[in-house]
Amino acid sequence: MPRFALKIEYDGGPFAGWQAQADQPSVQQAVETALARLDAGFAAGARIAAAGRTDAGVHASGQVAHADLQRDWDPFRLAEALNFHLKPAPVAILTTARVPDDFHARFSATERRYLFRLVARRAPVTHLKGQVWQVLNPLDTAAMRTAAGHLVGCHDFTTFRSSICQAQSPVKTLDEIQIDEVEIPHGREYRFSLRARSFLHNQVRSIVGTLERVGARFWPPERVVEALAARNRAACGPVCPPHGLYLMGVGYREDPFATSASAETSGL
Incomplete structure (x- = not known):
């Protein structure tokens, strides 16, 4: 066949x-x-x-x-x-x-690439409704990039893993996190691009939700290091909603x- x-x-x-x-x-x-x-x-x-x-x-x-x-x-x-x-x-x-x-x-896949789209503006989104996660206030991109750098590499990602994840091990290698900031009418869009061979259940949404806390200045970047080291789901930031997440591509x-x-x- x-x-x-x-x-x-x-x-x-x-x-x-x-x-x-x-x-x-x-x-x-x-x-x-x-x-x-x-x-x-x-x-x-x-x-x-x-x-x-x-x-x-x-x-x-x-x-x-x-x-x-x-x-x-x-x-x-x-x-x-x-x-x-x-x-x-x-x-x-x-x-x-x-x-x-x-x-x-x-x-046979050697990598997966995900994109998460987050929009910050006061007015509700119309054309992008159901396609992005919206917050009201601008985020500190530099702080989020600093925090994201602590997550790149091989780590135990228990903190950023769903409680119903079926993966045999929480250890994964995150090859890249890139955060781009784009100006949109009366607001900003933040695009989080993540690349790895494979991801844990809810790993991307958990990471982006945690980085948003850093960008909103509720968390210092160093707290992400502590959360990762805790290996405890309770140390994670909020899991962001699914409608901002895209599977962009698969590598072979x-x-x-x-x-x-x-x-x-x-x-x-």
Whole structure:
């Protein structure tokens, strides 16, 4: 059975998360329902596997999943057919690619990249409603960058780990945290970009919520060091809401979509 990788974009607002659930809408179920219109295996209950199981309300611009199909589709036509059957769900297949049988969207991944968007302004957001976390007052970007620097590297992230996290170990290597400040009409947007091979459940939202406390000057940057060393969930700052979080991309030793990208650029 030919295996295909799918690069997926979605608005997480209407969904109870990526993972299929019996009584609630999920992104996985939306994609599998579209696949069932095209493939007998999925009509009979076959499943797809994703690089990351995003929570309810979390968005994605570069989720990756793989599917084993009974037909060897042209990748471009597969993406077009899936997007037709996904309507009107806020889910899009950006591209697809034929991949080796040993490719696994989750276990072959070498990194995940997340973005968290935080807007500071007095007036409510309109166009970005459901897409960003809003606070009222500007944040101290320099202080947040100082605090974030203490979290980069290999650490025991128990403090920043959900109590229901199923990972075997709280030890993770956080490769990068970048904080960019952008001027928007009558306010500021703060973009937190985090990169690691893998993350614990709620790790990104816990880190950003803690850094916001630093930026709001309720915490000095050094308190983040103490929170990390405590290895205690009670030492964490507030967990920020899911609707500001985006899975931006997944890295692999070889880009599975490189050939598809070249074909799209050349108009094939």
